[in-house]
Amino acid sequence: MAALLGDEGVGRVRVRKKDFCHMEKQAAGGGRALNVLQGLELHTAVFSPDEQKAIVACVLDLQDQGRRGLLKERTYSEPRKWMRGKGRATIQFGCCYNYATDKARNPPGIIRDAAHGAVDPLPPLLSAMVRRLVLWRVLPPSCVPDSCIVNIYDKDDCIPPHVDSRDFLRPFCTASFLAECAILFGKELRVLGPGEFAGAASISLPLGSVLVLKGNGADVAKHCVPAVPEKRISITFRKMDPAKVPFGFRPDPLLQKLAPLPLPTLPEVRPAMALASVADHPQRQQKNGGGAGEQIQSTAQQQAPPLNPAAAGQRITGGGGGGGGSVPFCLSADEFPALGASPAGGRRGRR
Ligand SMILES: O=C(O)CCC(=O)C(=O)O
Numbered sequence: 257m258a259a260l261l262g263d264e265g266v267g268r269v270r271v272r273k274k275d276f277c278h279m280e281k282q283a284a285g286g287g288r289a290l291n292v293l294q295g296l297e298l299h300t301a302v303f304s305p306d307e308q309k310a311i312v313a314c315v316l317d318l319q320d321q322g323r324r325g326l327l328k329e330r331t332y333s334e335p336r337k338w339m340r341g342k343g344r345a346t347i348q349f350g351c352c353y354n355y356a357t358d359k360a361r362n363p364p365g366i367i368r369d370a371a372h373g374a375v376d377p378l379p380p381l382l383s384a385m386v387r388r389l390v391l392w393r394v395l396p397p398s399c400v401p402d403s404c405i406v407n408i409y410d411k412d413d414c415i416p417p418h419v420d421s422r423d424f425l426r427p428f429c430t431a432s433f434l435a436e437c438a439i440l441f442g443k444e445l446r447v448l449g450p451g452e453f454a455g456a457a458s459i460s461l462p463l464g465s466v467l468v469l470k471g472n473g474a475d476v477a478k479h480c481v482p483a484v485p486e487k488r489i490s491i492t493f494r495k496m497d498p499a500k501v502p503f504g505f506r507p508d509p510l511l512q513k514l515a516p517l518p519l520p521t522l523p524e525v526r527p528a529m530a531l532a533s534v535a536d537h538p539q540r541q542q543k544n545g546g547g548a549g550e551q552i553q554s555t556a557q558q559q560a561p562p563l564n565p566a567a568a569g570q571r572i573t574g575g576g577g578g579g580g581g582s583v584p585f586c587l588s589a590d591e592f593p594a595l596g597a598s599p600a601g602g603r604r605g606r607r
Contacts, residue, residue: 267520295471341451350403401493424494427470451483
């Protein structure tokens with residue numbers, strides 16, 4: 257297992273930023289302002305370029321297996337791309353999370369009954385990723401993921417605004433591959449058109465990075481990824497609530513009793529640069545965004561990605577001006593379809 261992704265490198269150049277801030281007024285609580293990004297952490301360079309290549313190759317191979325019907329029934333889903341923004345393929349491991357009531361009338365949530373929720377266990381390389389996340393202190397040993405969902409976005413696919421189900425514990429995290437893109441956060445995210453959304457805060461997700469979600473960033477703010485400019489893969493790792501684990505679930509022996517590796521002594525600590533932008537709070541951006549996030553940085557110097565153009569009331573993707581007014585774009589069941597559905601009857605056999 258360790259050979260798939262080496263354990264060495266806990267101290268290698270990477271920035272850990274966790275001072276994201278965007279204040280939004282709460283309707284409840286007398287209009288008190290709340291930092292809806294509290295609890296988010298961005299860890300960069302968690303996976304090296306070579307490791308990213310291996311992970312992408314593994315995902316594409318799994319997609320090929322899914323298309324050929326070689327994975328369990330609910331593991332691979334590929335909706336019909338009938339309009340811009342719709343068509344993101346997903347591969348689920350560890351459990352079947354049902355986004356919408358399905359044909360068997362299973363309600364949304366983790367399907368506990370294996371007869372209806374048959375998915376494959378985490379493949380070895382994805383288990384090795386989880387192991388690294390814990391050993392390298394990206395995730396705490398108290399919340400080791402036992403499931404994941406792989407999102408495969410073709411150009412123009414998106415994931416609409418949502419809050420991840422409470423069937424999964426916090427923190428959870430998402431790793432990014434193939435193309436850098438923005439993820440939007442906000443208490444309210446506006447739908448501007450097919451695959452186009454606007455939100456108050458935008459965080460750029462570098463290749464090989466891992467964004468950790470907990471606190472308000474996971475539970476108060478919604479998040480979404482607007483239509484991507486080119487093919488992109490993300491892998492979201494989550495630990496199931498023990499009360500929701502599918503019957504007969506077998507824990508991965510390689511993910512038991514993991515302990516974080518000790519950090520090497522750092523020769524230098526530099527202030528982190530801002531990674532999130534806050535459109536309507538330029539003064540806050542100066543005060544907080546440019547300040548010191550916690551940083552783990554060894555000898556080489558890392559350049560922070562450029563500031564994102566902020567997104568309040570602005571079009572995030574696609575051509576053409578800000579518009580402002582929403583156009584009809586229904587966040588219907590085919591945005592988060594019941595899983596295990598592939599187009600064109602691609603399923604030929606079953607493992
Ligand atoms: O693709 C991403 O980075 C976000 C994925 C996500 O929000 C999810 O899997 O729930």
